[in-house]
Amino acid sequence: MNVIVCMKQTFDTEAKITLTDGKINEEGVQWIINPYDEYAIEEALKIKEATEGTVTVVTIGPARVEEAVRTALAMGADDAVIVDDPAAFGDEFTAAEVLAAVIRTRTYDVILAGNQAVDDGSSQVAVRLAQLLDVPHVSTITKLTFDGAVAVAERDAEGDTEVVEVKLPALFTAQQGLNEPRYPSLLGIRKASKKPVEHVTVAGIGLAENAIAKRVAVTETFIPAQKGAGRILTGDTPERVRELVRELRQTSKVI
Amino acid sequence: MDFDLSNEQSMIRDMVREFATAEIEPLAQEVDRTGRFPIETFRKMGKLGLLGLPIDEAYGGAGADTVSYALAVEEIGRACGSTGLSYAAHVSLGCGPLQAFGTVEQKETYLVPLARGEALGSFGLTEPSAGSDAGGTQTRAKRVDDAYFITGSKCYITNASYAKCVIVTAVTGEDSRGKKQIGAFIVPTDSDGFAILRTYEKMGLRGSDTTELAFDEVRIPLGNRLGSETEGFKQFLKTLDGGRISIGALSVGIARAAYEAALRYAKERVQFGHSLSKMQAIQFKLADMAMHLELARTAVLRAAWLKDQGRSFSKEAAMAKLFASETCVRTCDQAVQIHGGAGYVSDFPVERYFRDAKLMEIGEGTSEIQRLVIARQIGC
Ligand SMILES: Cc1cc2nc3c(=O)[nH]c(=O)nc-3n(C[C@H](O)[C@H](O)[C@H](O)COP(=O)(O)OP(=O)(O)OC[C@H]3O[C@@H](n4cnc5c(N)ncnc54)[C@H](O)[C@@H]3O)c2cc1C
Ligand SMILES: Cc1cc2nc3c(=O)[nH]c(=O)nc-3n(C[C@H](O)[C@H](O)[C@H](O)COP(=O)(O)OP(=O)(O)OC[C@H]3O[C@@H](n4cnc5c(N)ncnc54)[C@H](O)[C@@H]3O)c2cc1C
Numbered sequence: 018m019n020v021i022v023c024m025k026q027t028f029d030t031e032a033k034i035t036l037t038d039g040k041i042n043e044e045g046v047q048w049i050i051n052p053y054d055e056y057a058i059e060e061a062l063k064i065k066e067a068t069e070g071t072v073t074v075v076t077i078g079p080a081r082v083e084e085a086v087r088t089a090l091a092m093g094a095d096d097a098v099i100v101d102d103p104a105a106f107g108d109e110f111t112a113a114e115v116l117a118a119v120i121r122t123r124t125y126d127v128i129l130a131g132n133q134a135v136d137d138g139s140s141q142v143a144v145r146l147a148q149l150l151d152v153p154h155v156s157t158i159t160k161l162t163f164d165g166a167v168a169v170a171e172r173d174a175e176g177d178t179e180v181v182e183v184k185l186p187a188l189f190t191a192q193q194g195l196n197e198p199r200y201p202s203l204l205g206i207r208k209a210s211k212k213p214v215e216h217v218t219v220a221g222i223g224l225a226e227n228a229i230a231k232r233v234a235v236t237e238t239f240i241p242a243q244k245g246a247g248r249i250l251t252g253d254t255p256e257r258v259r260e261l262v263r264e265l266r267q268t269s270k271v272i
Numbered sequence: 273m274d275f276d277l278s279n280e281q282s283m284i285r286d287m288v289r290e291f292a293t294a295e296i297e298p299l300a301q302e303v304d305r306t307g308r309f310p311i312e313t314f315r316k317m318g319k320l321g322l323l324g325l326p327i328d329e330a331y332g333g334a335g336a337d338t339v340s341y342a343l344a345v346e347e348i349g350r351a352c353g354s355t356g357l358s359y360a361a362h363v364s365l366g367c368g369p370l371q372a373f374g375t376v377e378q379k380e381t382y383l384v385p386l387a388r389g390e391a392l393g394s395f396g397l398t399e400p401s402a403g404s405d406a407g408g409t410q411t412r413a414k415r416v417d418d419a420y421f422i423t424g425s426k427c428y429i430t431n432a433s434y435a436k437c438v439i440v441t442a443v444t445g446e447d448s449r450g451k452k453q454i455g456a457f458i459v460p461t462d463s464d465g466f467a468i469l470r471t472y473e474k475m476g477l478r479g480s481d482t483t484e485l486a487f488d489e490v491r492i493p494l495g496n497r498l499g500s501e502t503e504g505f506k507q508f509l510k511t512l513d514g515g516r517i518s519i520g521a522l523s524v525g526i527a528r529a530a531y532e533a534a535l536r537y538a539k540e541r542v543q544f545g546h547s548l549s550k551m552q553a554i555q556f557k558l559a560d561m562a563m564h565l566e567l568a569r570t571a572v573l574r575a576a577w578l579k580d581q582g583r584s585f586s587k588e589a590a591m592a593k594l595f596a597s598e599t600c601v602r603t604c605d606q607a608v609q610i611h612g613g614a615g616y617v618s619d620f621p622v623e624r625y626f627r628d629a630k631l632m633e634i635g636e637g638t639s640e641i642q643r644l645v646i647a648r649q650i651g652c
Contacts, residue, residue, distance in 0.1 A: 084279070091283060200291050203321030203334035206283045 018070040018163075018185075020061040021120055022094065023130040023143060024054040026078055026085035030135055039238055050085045053131025056191035059198040060161060061129050062093045070126070071095045075119050077105050077112055083214070091201030091209035102218040107231030109137075113145035114229045118222040120150060125186055127168070132157045132190035140190075147188040155181045157192035277339070284325075284336060285343040291320065292351035300352035303479030304624050310479060311434065313355055314362075318389015322359070327367055331379045332387035338514075338576040342521040346569070349525025353628030354479030356525055357635075358392070360518035361430040361480075365636075366393010369439050369456065369511050373499045382437055382458055394435035396426035396459075396485055397508055404641050406441070406454070406508065411487060413442035413455055420444075420497065422457060422490045425469075432468055432483040435461055440487070441508060444501040454504035458496040465490040476627030513586045515636045516593035517579065520572040523593070523600035523632040524565065530600075530607035530625040531561045537611055537620075554610060561603045568596035587649035594642035597632035604629040 028034070029047035036042060050058070061072045074089045074097040076082050086097045098119055105115045120128065128150075130143035140156070147154035159178070160171035163185075172179045173192050201209070219226055248264075250257040265272045277285065296313055303310050317323055326341045327333025341363065349356030370383040370393075386393045402408035411424025422442050432438050437460045444455040459466060465488040472482045499507055535558055538549040548554045571592035578585035604626040608615035615622045633639045 084283075087279060087283060088286075091287075200320055201283070201287050202319070203284065203287075203325055203336060204329075206280060206287060207334055207336065209283070210280060 018064055018068040018126040019124060020064050020070060020072045020127045020129060021123065021125045022054070022057050022061045022072060022074050022089070023116055023128065023146065024058065024074050024076045024085065024089060025051045025131070025134045025136075026076065026082045027051040027134055027136040034240065036238060036240060041238065048081060048084065050088060051131050051134045051136075053133060053135070053191055053193070055131075055198040056193065056195045057129035057131050057189075058089050058092055058094065059196045060189075060191060061127070062199070063196065064127060064161075064163075065093070065095075073097065073123070073125075075116060076100070077115055079103075079106075086214060087209045088201060090212045090214075091205040092199055093201075093205060094212075096213045096215070098215045098217060100217050100219070100222070102220075104219040104226045105229070107229065108233040109139050109141040109145060110232045111229045112142045113149055114224065115219065115222070116142070116146050117149035118224050119217065120146070122222075127185065128152070128188040130188070130190050132192050143188060143190045150188070152186050152188055153183040154188040154190070155183060156190045158189050159192050159194045161189060161195070277343075280336070281340050281343060284340045285347060287320075288322065288344045288347040291316075291322075292347045296348060296355050297351035300354070300479075301618075301621065301624070303352065303354055304476075304628075305478075305618075307473070307478045309358070309434065309481050310352075310355060314358070314389065314392065314434070317359070321389075323362060323389035323392075324367070324387025325363065327363075327371055327383065327387040331371070332384040333367075338517060338579045339573055342517055342572050342576040345518050345521035346525040346528070346572075349522040350529045351525075352479065353522070353526045353625070354477045356522045357477050357480045357631070358431055360515070360522050361395065362386070362393045364515040364518045365395030365511060366431065366435070366439070368514050369395065369498060369507060370458075372510065372514075373456070373503070373507050377495065378458065378498065385436065391436040392431040392434040394429060394431040394438040395508075395511070396429045396432070396438050396440040398428050399425060400427055404638060406505070407452060409441060409443055409452065409454055411440065411442040413444050413457060413492070415444070415501075418494045420457060420492045420494070422459065422465075422487045422492060424487050426485040426487075428472070429483050429485055431481055432461065432485055433471060433481045437461060438485065439498065440485075441504050444504075447502075453502040454508075455501045456498040456504040456507055457492050458498060459487070459490060459492055460496075463490045463492070475630060476624070477631055512636055513589050514579065516589040516642075517572060517575050517585075519632060519636045520568070520575065520589070520592040520596040523596035523629070524569045524572055526625055526629055526632070527561075527565055527568065527596070527600040527603040530604040530622055530629075531558070531565055533620070533622050533625070534558065534561065534607040534610040537614070541612075548610065557606050557610060561606055564599040564603060568592070568599045571595055587646060590637070590642045590645040590649070593636070594639055594646070597629075598639065600629045600632045601626075 026048050029049050032046050065072050072094040074094045077100045133140040155170040157173045158170040159173050162169050166185045168183050170181050250260050299310050321334040324333030325336050329335040345360050348359050367386050385391050413420040413422045437458050440457050440459045441454050443452050445453045467486045469484040469486050541548045575585050575588040575592040607622045608626050611622050614620050
């Protein structure tokens with residue numbers, strides 16, 4: 018089976034986020050593969066090993082993403098496509114359109130992605146992609162098996178497990194618990210630099226820049242205020258409710 | 273001049289760092305307390321190809337360079353000094369001589385399983401009467417037809433309990449001026465007459481395996497001689513040159529663990545109304561630690577780079593090992609000091625780092641011997 022993995026390079030989860038002129042500062046930040054995408058890569062490699070298929074990694078991002086791509090190749094992916102054209106850097110809509118244009122021309126049985134990226138946390142891109150490609154999707158899966166051209170996925174449903182069957186080709190997004198991602202082996206690392214990586218532009222995949230321009234405008238970016246000490250309300254219930262409403266109206270101004 | 277690591281080097285460092293943090297560091301305290309050798313860690317390292325990191329691909333290794341190897345030793349040593357020593361001894365002392373001096377047949381038989389991680393490598397040079405002065409070697413290899421019979425003893429030998437063969441130096445005869453000639457032999461550990469007399473209790477690096485070996489007329493076929501009868505001396509000098517890079521890297525790793533712990537503690541611990549890190553006396557200690565660490569790492573990587581370029585590196589390796597090991601001991605000492613009473617008790621890891629550090633100034637040539645090597649190199 019041939020598997021395509023959508024991967025995003027994100028900030029290290031331990032990175033300290035700072036702003037410069039209202040923009041997130043990327044200086045000196047450690048970059049990693051989005052942790053949920055690591056589960057997707059691992060699952061893809063397991064499918065490859067069980068079925069003698071191939072694994073292709075697709076990513077959107079600037080030159081620095083090559084490092085994450087090489088790590089995925091070192092883990093065992095076969096080849097990769099990097100869309101490093103700034104015209105492809107937009108919002109979830111843009112990303113899904115770009116990924117769809119890259120993937121549409123390829124043959125695949127399975128598309129795997131993380132269930133969300135830890136930076137923007139939108140959980141939208143992969144699901145939009147499935148819609149654009151007109152393939153079924155199952156999100157936040159914790160187990161994936163195959164029975165011929167049918168996939169059986171278990172998904173995390175708020176503490177319960179839902180078992181879903183879909184016909185291939187299909188898209189799945191990975192949840193923690195799906196597997197234990199491997200470390201790239203030394204030989205894998207050494208081979209990674211020789212594996213094919215294709216760099217493509219928006220025009221090169223047949224998209225018009227203005228047709229995929231982002232639909233969301235970011236009006237402000239800010240760091241959440243430091244969480245202060247909590248306050249426990251006292252008194253009888255009506256008193257506590259009155260006090261809570263007053264706090265919500267006057268102190269935190271949420272209502 | 274270019275101080276950047278290549279993509280491959282930084283990927284190897286990152287992979288080993290992640291592996292060491294997740295799989296090695298959590299065992300470090302237990303391994304130190306109990307003196308248990310963490311064999312499961314070596315199985316995992318074998319699977320990842322770490323045990324054959326700088327060994328040729330043709331012999332089961334990953335064919336990476338010495339710079340990558342030094343980076344890997346630093347990361348493993350940062351997580352656990354004991355594991356770092358066992359690893360460095362396996363690669364530099366166990367695999368190193370086979371890779372450098374072995375015949376194709378010897379490499380196929382003995383190097384391949386080491387590079388694949390099926391057994392650990394071990395190197396026996398030190399004897400009760402031959403430590404710094406290998407000229408005092410008394411173990412003898414007597415030639416009878418197409419075999420040698422080895423008799424003698426070795427002390428402080430790392431990894432022998434987990435090795436399928438030990439590379440052993442022994443006196444093969446005397447030259448015309450009466451000077452001892454020394455050869456090196458690959459001794460399978462299941463040979464008749466080979467015995468591990470004991471494993472030592474140690475001050476630090478307690479999770480590494482340090483053994484005393486005895487040889488009683490151990491019969492070794494001619495094909496197990498490494499190089500000629502008289503090349504043993506030259507060979508182990510070369511082996512130790514390479515080994516010094518790894519002990520330098522291990523020193524940097526242990527020192528970094530101590531420095532990071534001290535910096536963290538200094539930021540958290542409040543006395544006299546300030547965190548320790550706001551006190552100039554403590555800041556100066558931390559600044560010195562950071563500086564020495566940076567210089568030590570640079571020296572180690574430069575020696576490794578020279579080796580990779582095929583240039584001579586004896587002087588640089590001795591300097592890097594000497595500076596890094598003394599940095600390591602000083603840094604660990606200061607890390608204990610910054611922790612105060614907490615540094616002296618085993619609730620915190622710095623007392624372990626301090627005990628582990630001391631071997632860095634002794635193994636693979638003491639600090640005094642490094643100074644002798646450097647002095648000779650600068651023309652004294
Ligand atoms: C944990 C551990 C692991 C080891 N692993 C191995 C191993 O795998 N294989 C192996 O072969 N060996 C191994 N060794 C042995 C190690 O290499 C020796 O301990 C070291 O070389 C010092 O030799 P020595 O102990 O005989 O000390 P000595 O040579 O007796 O030295 C004692 C002191 O005298 C000083 N000294 C000696 N000669 C001079 C001189 N000419 N000028 C000035 N000062 C001098 C030394 O610097 C030292 O301070 C290991 C040792 C330890 C503790
Ligand atoms: C084995 C052992 C036995 C002990 N027995 C006893 C006992 O019987 N009774 C008892 O009461 N205590 C005992 N102690 C505690 C001991 O006296 C303290 O550990 C010691 O006074 C240091 O205090 P601390 O550990 O809190 O370190 P801290 O005071 O936190 O000091 C940490 C570091 O910061 C430095 N530092 C602190 N303040 C400053 C400053 N203003 N400027 C510059 N540097 C500064 C210190 O010198 C040290 O290097 C014992 C400790 C040990 C380890």
